[in-house]
Amino acid sequence: KAGVTQTPRYLIKTRGQQVTLSCSPISGHRSVSWYQQTPGQGLQFLFEYFSETQRNKGNFPGRFSGRQFSNSRSEMNVSTLELGDSALYLCASSLVGRNEQFFGPGTRLTVL
Amino acid sequence: DQQVKQNSPSLSVQEGRISILNCDYTNSMFDYFLWYKKYPAEGPTFLISISSIKDKNEDGRFTVFLNKSAKHLSLHIVPSQPGDSAVYFCAASDMKTSYDKVIFGPGTSLSVIP
Numbered sequence: 368k369a370g371v372t373q374t375p376r377y378l379i380k381t382r383g384q385q386v387t388l389s390c391s392p393i394s395g396h397r398s399v400s401w402y403q404q405t406p407g408q409g410l411q412f413l414f415e416y417f418s419e420t421q422r423n424k425g426n427f428p429g430r431f432s433g434r435q436f437s438n439s440r441s442e443m444n445v446s447t448l449e450l451g452d453s454a455l456y457l458c459a460s461s462l463v464g465r466n467e468q469f470f471g472p473g474t475r476l477t478v479l
Numbered sequence: 480d481q482q483v484k485q486n487s488p489s490l491s492v493q494e495g496r497i498s499i500l501n502c503d504y505t506n507s508m509f510d511y512f513l514w515y516k517k518y519p520a521e522g523p524t525f526l527i528s529i530s531s532i533k534d535k536n537e538d539g540r541f542t543v544f545l546n547k548s549a550k551h552l553s554l555h556i557v558p559s560q561p562g563d564s565a566v567y568f569c570a571a572s573d574m575k576t577s578y579d580k581v582i583f584g585p586g587t588s589l590s591v592i593p
Contacts, residue, residue: 371522407488409568409585410523423580439526457522466511466572468581470522 369393373458379477385446388474392439392460399462401433401467404455413456416441417463445476450475454479482506483571483584491590492494495498498556500587505550509571513581514543514554519568527554530574559591 372391380386391397402414412425416435433443439460446451455475459468484503485538487503492498504510513525528546529536529552536543542555569584
């Protein structure tokens, strides 16, 4: 069974631009979560989607948004990029009712 | 406000000895706890979990202990192997209200020295 895939793997943007990251969960997994990882901060929860609905949200500004499609694939968007948005963005999927999440390799975003 | 804390950023252990990674949490609503391991350039992988109705869960070389009164859990790796060198994240969730919202700690980097 294929794992969680994320595209692109690396991205360089400049301040003020916007970016869209994509995540394809493991087949059959309907819950998709997004995390931001920065040095010393661990994994900060962004949001979680299930059946195209955002069920949980972390403490990030409205510049961070996401969506989920009917095939469970998910995208996250960051608008008006800031230098502090440079991070590794991880997507994870899980079966409904199961806490154990399966992570993708992440997208490394660098904002210049 | 960090709800899940891992106060040791790094830990070094000799191969064959025990590695003990600690984690503290502040939210008394958390009732499910997980440990993940992360190698560079890879996403975290699930290692072991424990429900708050238990105080110990064992899986091979990995054992997680939970002390609810102290809001503390620990991961024991015995014996430690060089391949265990990675960053370990403690995570927690409230299964009653938002089980798919998992809060992670900052991680502890474990180095197992051959």
